[in-house]
Amino acid sequence: MRFDVLTLFPDIFHAVMKESIIGRAQEKNIIEINAINIRDFSKDKHKKVDDYPYGGGGGMVMTPQPIYDAYLSIVKDLPHKPKVIYLSPQGKVLNQKKVVELSKEKHLILLCGHYEGVDERIIEEIVDEEISIGDYVLTGGEIPAMVLIDSVSRLVPDVLPSEDAYKNESHYNGLLEYPQYTRPYEFMGRKVPDILLSGHHAKIEEWRKEQSLKRTLEKRPDLLKKRD
Numbered sequence: 001m002r003f004d005v006l007t008l009f010p011d012i013f014h015a016v017m018k019e020s021i022i023g024r025a026q027e028k029n030i031i032e033i034n035a036i037n038i039r040d041f042s043k044d045k046h047k048k049v050d051d052y053p054y055g056g057g058g059g060m061v062m063t064p065q066p067i068y069d070a071y072l073s074i075v076k077d078l079p080h081k082p083k084v085i086y087l088s089p090q091g092k093v094l095n096q097k098k099v100v101e102l103s104k105e106k107h108l109i110l111l112c113g114h115y116e117g118v119d120e121r122i123i124e125e126i127v128d129e130e131i132s133i134g135d136y137v138l139t140g141g142e143i144p145a146m147v148l149i150d151s152v153s154r155l156v157p158d159v160l161p162s163e164d165a166y167k168n169e170s171h172y173n174g175l176l177e178y179p180q181y182t183r184p185y186e187f188m189g190r191k192v193p194d195i196l197l198s199g200h201h202a203k204i205e206e207w208r209k210e211q212s213l214k215r216t217l218e219k220r221p222d223l224l225k226k227r228d
């Protein structure tokens with residue numbers, strides 16, 4: 001799967017995306033992440049990428065030309081237009097269902113806004129979907145883009161070491177995850193539930209399902225309504 005990220009801060013991506021699972025997936029060529037610097041496409045002699053908003057008001061708006069030309073540099077010799085996602089507070093809030101849907105795509109272009117956002121004509125001209133990672137305000141679209149890349153990439157076949165890691169995920173079967181324990185058996189006077197040491201796999205499975213339900217009821221009862 002290929003991600004092309006249109007951003008003013010490509011270095012952020014180089015730093016984060018070469019680490020851990022995503023980094024290994026890139027080495028294995030299962031995932032490709034390209035950060036394209038919008039500023040490189042500014043035709044302005046001072047490489048300006050923003051300007052004052054028509055109608056006044058505070059802040060600056062990202063000008064359309066550099067973004068459009070950066071976009072063209074990606075799609076100009078592609079047989080078909082990849083899906084373009086704009087990370088913004090106006091978007092539909094990302095959830096696992098949407099993540100699963102996006103993981104089926106071969107190629108995604110992610111547009112990261114800054115300042116007060118991008119000129120509306122860019123959204124009309126090239127953006128297919130607006131996605132928000134939650135109802136809170138950030139300084140830019142880069143962190144939302146990384147959240148999207150991480151959540152989608154881990155569902156691409158062979159990125160995760162084993163499929164089952166994918167199955168028992170919170171928000172995967174619609175429930176929160178059961179509690180996890182590892183050695184030592186006793187820590188700060190707290191012991192591991194004996195069922196987990198019983199070697200009785202059916203009972204352990206039963207206990208884990210029970211814990212997931214209990215936790216979901218306590219912490220996220222809203223998730224129970226959505227379950228089919």
Ligand SMILES: CN1CCN(c2ccccc2CNc2ccc(C(N)=O)cn2)CC1
Nearest residue numbers: 088089113116117132133134137138140144
């Ligand atoms: C004061 N506003 C200035 C304009 N800005 C903005 C507007 C449009 C696009 C990008 C941004 C960058 N910020 C983001 C981005 C995403 C999210 C999210 N929830 O996914 C939250 N914030 C929003 C903040």
